[in-house]
Amino acid sequence: xxxxxxxxxxxxxxxxxxxxxxxxxxxxxxxxxxxxxxxxxxxxxxxxxxxxxxxxxxxxxxxxxxxxxxxxxxxxxxxxxxxxxxxxxxxxxxxxxxxxxxxxxxxxxxxxxxxxxxxxxxxxxxxxxxxxxxxxxxxxxxxxxxxxxxxxxxxxxxxxxxxxxxxxxxxxxxxxxxxxxxxxxxxxxxxxxxxxxxxxxxxxxxxxxxxxxxxxxxxxxxxxxxxxxxxxxxxxxxxxxxxxxxxxxxxxxxxxxxxxxxxxxxxxxxxxxxxxxxxxxxxxxxxxxxxxxxxxx
Numbered sequence: 001x002x003x004x005x006x007x008x009x010x011x012x013x014x015x016x017x018x019x020x021x022x023x024x025x026x027x028x029x030x031x032x033x034x035x036x037x038x039x040x041x042x043x044x045x046x047x048x049x050x051x052x053x054x055x056x057x058x059x060x061x062x063x064x065x066x067x068x069x070x071x072x073x074x075x076x077x078x079x080x081x082x083x084x085x086x087x088x089x090x091x092x093x094x095x096x097x098x099x100x101x102x103x104x105x106x107x108x109x110x111x112x113x114x115x116x117x118x119x120x121x122x123x124x125x126x127x128x129x130x131x132x133x134x135x136x137x138x139x140x141x142x143x144x145x146x147x148x149x150x151x152x153x154x155x156x157x158x159x160x161x162x163x164x165x166x167x168x169x170x171x172x173x174x175x176x177x178x179x180x181x182x183x184x185x186x187x188x189x190x191x192x193x194x195x196x197x198x199x200x201x202x203x204x205x206x207x208x209x210x211x212x213x214x215x216x217x218x219x220x221x222x223x224x225x226x227x228x229x230x231x232x233x234x235x236x237x238x239x240x241x242x243x244x245x246x247x248x249x250x251x252x253x254x255x256x257x258x259x260x261x262x263x264x265x266x267x268x269x270x271x272x273x274x275x276x277x278x279x280x281x282x283x284x285x286x287x288x289x290x291x292x293x294x295x296x297x
Contacts, residue, residue, distance in 0.1 A: 006195055008119045008285040011275060011292065016284070019119070019165065020073060057256040062090035069093075073167040079103075080169075095170045095237075095253040103291040105248040112175040112220060112270065113247060114294045116261055118162035119285035122272050126159045126264075143206040144262070145224065146186045154224065156267040160276075160294060161205075163193060163260045163285065171253040172227065172261055173290055174245045178217035182242045186210050193230045193260045195285075205260070211236050215245070219297045224264040227252065248291055263294070270295040 006019040056062060066087050070077060077084055079102040087093035106113050114120060126141065139159075142151035164170060174180070191197060191204035198204060209229040216222050227236045236259075238252040245251075272295045279286040288294075 008287050009275070009279045009282075011286055011288040017287070020167070057090040057094065058092075059089060063087055063092070065090045066093045069167075075167060091256050094166075094256045097171065098169060103248075103289055105291045106293050108293070108296075110219065110297045111293045112263075112295045113173075113291050114160075114162060114288050115175050115225070115251065115263065115290060116162050116164055116172045117169045117289045118164045118261065119287050120160060120162050120276060120294070121285050122158070122160045122276050122280055124158055124272055124277065125267075126155065126157050137202040140203065140206055143203070144210075144226070145212065145264075146184075150224075154264055154266060158265040158267075158270050158272065158295070160263040160272070161260060162263070163195075164254065166256070169290070170255075170259070172251050174215065174225075174240075174247060174249050174251050175223070175263060175294060176215075176217055176220060176247045178215040178220075178223070178245060180240060180242055180245045180251075181214040181216075183211045183213045183238050186212060188229075190229050193228060205262075209236075211238065213238075213251070221266040221269040223266075224262075225251070226262040226264070227254070228260040228262065229254070230259050265295075270297060 007016055008019060009015070010017050067084050069075070069090075070084055079098055081097045081099055084093075087096070103117075123139070126139065141154060142148045145151050145154070186209070188207050188209040189204075191201075191208055193204060193208070205228060211227045213225045214222060215225055229236055235255040236252065237255070240249065240251050273293050276286045276288075276294070
């Protein structure tokens with residue numbers, strides 16, 4: 001429904017909460033009006049726009065935006081290495097680092113963890129005709145992966161979509177131990193991945209610029225990890241080295257803007273967390289922090 005609030009269930013407060021959407025008036029105009037959609041197609045989806053905006057957010061002058069942003073969105077800075085006045089630009093704040101003890105890692109060896117602080121949605125059994133965000137919109141796995149044969153291997157598998165808002169911690173991490181391959185870049189546009197946009201056109205997920213990394217594991221099969229760029233996110237930075245990685249190890253980070261992760265499992269390899277399934281059945285995303293359980297073998 002046009003103008004409807006975005007509601008999600010917070011695992012940590014056990015409450016249904018309303019999302020404070022960064023730039024909501026602009027998003028609703030851009031994706032819910034004919035003129036806005038035309039503007040997105042002609043201008044805002046273009047990588048040059050996000051590069052231009054990203055450069056603005058990396059200037060020393062942009063640091064003046066940090067304190068007002070923290071106040072507006074009630075960001076708890078006690079979790080992070082630096083205080084509000086120590087960031088050299090807004091982007092420096094945007095991909096801020098956590099303190100080492102801020103996200104305790106679930107220690108169960110049979111459990112995978114969420115790779116980011118995000119609002120999560122999942123499909124337990126993904127088929128070519130599986131419906132995802134909105135009834136009537138189909139998920140195209142082959143286009144998402146950029147590989148028809150790979151899509152056949154994961155048809156019927158399990159998919160977790162993790163949506164990061166501009167207010168979130170924007171570094172992402174490995175969900176389990178494994179052997180990580182080199183990331184593959186798949187070029188594309190930079191549409192928003194907010195539900196306001198995806199409700200209109202789910203294909204933004206596989207039209208956007210993204211990176212795919214294969215993670216081979218002993219317990220969970222071979223996992224595909226995808227980072228998806230979005231409007232104002234022209235850059236996805238990988239900080240890991242291909243090879244052996246550990247659960248919770250940093251994989252990379254996004255520069256300014258909203259963005260998303262997709263974690264894709266082969267058929268029959270994992271069972272999703274009960275609260276993730278429960279909230280998805282009610283049409284809501286589950287907010288959960290990095291390091292907390294996503295699924296089990």
